[in-house]
C-alpha cells in the first residue's frame with residue numbers, strides 16, 4: 432500500500448499501532464452518529480476485507496481521522512467507494528475535503544477507476560456539502576439503507592463522481 436500526499440494531509444496505511452487513536456476517532460459522538468459501533472468499525476478498519484484499503488489521515492503531525500476505499504472487482508461494474516471519518520476537534524479546517532480529493536485522485540489516476548461513489552446517511556448534510564463541493568453528484572435515495580445507532584433503519588444518499596468531474600480543493 433502506498434502513502435498519499437495532499438495539499439495539507441498525508442494518508443498512510445493503517446498500522447496496528449493506530450488502534451487506540453482510531454478508536455478515539457470512531458467513538459467521537461459526531462463520528463459514531465454516522466458510523467457504527469466503534470469496536471466493530473475499528474475491526475473493519477484494522478483488518479479490512481480483501482478489496483478494501485484503510486488509511487489514517489495525518490494533519491500537522493496528528494492522526495486526525497481515517498479514510499477507506501473499497502473496490503468493486505467485477506470488470507463490468509468496476510468502481511471504488513470511499514468512507515471517511517475526521518475527529519470533531521479537526522473539523523472545518525479542510526482536512527476532509529483534502530483527504531477525499533487526494534484519495535479520489537489516486538483512485539482515478541493510479542488505480543484507473545472511471546467512477547467513484549460515496550453513500551452518506553441522507554440527513555448527513557455537512558458531509559453531503561463537502562462531497563458535492565468536490566464534484567460528487569446525488570444519484571438517488573437508498574431507502575432504509577443502514578441501521579442507525581439508535582436501532583432504526585435510515586435512508587442513505589448515493590452520490591457518484593466521474594473521472595472528469597473532480598474539482599480542485601479551494602481553501603479559505
Ligand SMILES: CC(C)(COP(=O)(O)OP(=O)(O)OC[C@H]1O[C@@H](n2cnc3c(N)ncnc32)[C@H](O)[C@@H]1OP(=O)(O)O)[C@@H](O)C(=O)NCCC(=O)NCCS
Pocket residue numbers: 461462465466514515516517518521522523524525526527528529550551552555557558560561602603
Ligand atoms: C464529513 C467530514 C469528513 C468532513 O470533514 P471536515 O474535515 O470537517 O471537512 P472540511 O473541513 O473540508 O469541510 C467542512 C466545512 O469546513 C469548511 N472549511 C474547509 N476548510 C476551511 C478552512 N480552512 N477554514 C474554515 N472553514 C473551512 C468547508 O467549507 C465546510 O464548510 P460547510 O460545512 O459550510 O460545507 C467530517 O465532518 C466527519 O468526519 N464527520 C463525521 C463522520 C461522517 O459524517 N463521515 C462521513 C460518513 S459518509
